[in-house]
Amino acid sequence: MKYLTNDKLLIVGAGGMIGSNLVQSALMLGLTPNICLYDIYEPGVHGVYDEMEQCAVPGANLSYYAPAVEDMNDPEKVAEAAKKAFTGAKYIISSGGAPRKAGMTREDLLKGNCKIAADFGENIKKYCPDVEHVVVIFNPADVTALTALIHSGLKPNQLTSLAALDSTRLQQALAHEFGVQQDKVTGAHTYGGHGEQMAVFASQVKVDGKPLSEFNISEERWAQIKHDTIQGGSNIIKLRGRSSFQSPAYQAVKMIEGAMGGTPFTWPAGCYVNCDTCGYKNVMMA
Amino acid sequence: MKYLTNDKLLIVGAGGMIGSNLVQSALMLGLTPNICLYDIYEPGVHGVYDEMEQCAVPGANLSYYAPAVEDMNDPEKVAEAAKKAFTGAKYIISSGGAPRKAGMTREDLLKGNCKIAADFGENIKKYCPDVEHVVVIFNPADVTALTALIHSGLKPNQLTSLAALDSTRLQQALAHEFGVQQDKVTGAHTYGGHGEQMAVFASQVKVDGKPLSEFNISEERWAQIKHDTIQGGSNIIKLRGRSSFQSPAYQAVKMIEGAMGGTPFTWPAGCYVNCDTCGYKNVMMA
CATH class of the missing domain: 3.90.110.10 (Lactate dehydrogenase/glycoside hydrolase, family 4, C-terminal)
Structure with missing residues (x-):
């Protein structure tokens, strides 16, 4: 099995449907053998880690970090796990947002996921300021990506969002x-x-x-x-009874493949725009 | 994108969790661009087909067949869809069994899936007797694979079951x-x-x-x-709240990759054994 690089790729939210597909796709497309899985919910990410090891992909060198279930709400324990996960990461994909739950307004979702995006950015600044590229794919991605960018201290061209x-x-x-x-x-x-x-x-x-x-x-x-x-996205929900997870995961991994120097990514990507003459100030857009 | 072959690969049960992962894995590992998705439940397989097309894998040439939802229980309409799906298939992976539902005994499951396996074998015999290799992965795979083999008329070495x-x-x-x-x-x-x-x-x-x-x-x-x-399998259920789907899909695709002349598959596979001296008669085993 030949890999594009040996650099550490961190998948945030690796216990979820998109996250677990991100890990599998990155391995199958031969991005890097060094993939670290991080999630706030230990049993989920533990299970994904086990399944991925049971694929027995030659050369694979996987790790996972999460606070113990009983420590999920302890900021210190969460920070401890995050430190281990983020340290040394050269590439990151984050699908680690919370899904919209019954009774939640769009604003509730936005508020919750912006807090998660801010923490995500802070973790990058603290533990892996030398990261090469970050892709953010949790919703609403234009807002979460911008929030993560601001808190990360990265250059605008180092963080993009899924828009393909x-x-x-x-x-x-x-x-x-x-x-x-x-x-x-x-x-x-x-x-x-x-x-x-x-x-x-x-x-x-x-x-x-x-x-x-x-x-x-x-x-x-x-x-x-x-x-x-x-209507493409809502049509998938209607047909499958769940949001798209295979196509966003695949496209996000292809974005990172491009950033790693592999096949160039030629679909649109969300990136920071600040342009007086064109009328877009401080937004993340494709 | 380079593919191993242009032969038609048929994924049976493509609307399910394993089936949808089979399609994605076969595409990502570059087995063949010509993948046909078949399922008895139209909306599910339609949604998977849409998601796979939205991955926009270069060269991919996907198709799907299923009876309309209102025709699901009409044997003629089901046969019509099956005919289109199976015709010309050179490789097949079937995860198209029914899952065990609440209140079902193991015997109920066995009976239902053996009927499905027999129909599956008949479809091979009728519509693609020139198939090169078939992998069966729906449970209990030793029994369903043997049933499919008997009804398909294939040579024993042309049909294997997942056992890795x-x-x-x-x-x-x-x-x-x-x-x-x-x-x-x-x-x-x-x-x-x-x-x-x-x-x-x-x-x-x-x-x-x-x-x-x-x-x-x-x-x-x-x-x-x-x-x-x-306990590996039941441990995944405990951790993820669902059966393994990524690892069986990956391994089954690797089996077909080997059959296509790609990287040889070196893990155990279930195959037909009929050996008086060793005491195993007419069984499917690894």
């Missing part, structure tokens, strides 16, 4: 529209926010080498494709 | 015992059934090149290691 899935959904919808293999659709990029504020760019799209504009796609069909793109 | 995880659990336990990187433990193999009938072989084990027998491991420690190995 709207674009791959656009690529998928166009491939279905024209009945071509998906990677024959190129230049399918969306920018800005999720949902209604999403900017779906058609001008760069080519289908099998031919510009989209030459296909004379009807306004109705284009509206439908945009709709399918925007 | 007990061995990788033994390797893991020994690596922890001696504090070495896991792949420094070689020759850790278990045979026979799961559970108490499992035969844990120590004679071939080496730790960092040195035979296990030279380590003077105490009987107590050896008993503990055997216990941890045997």
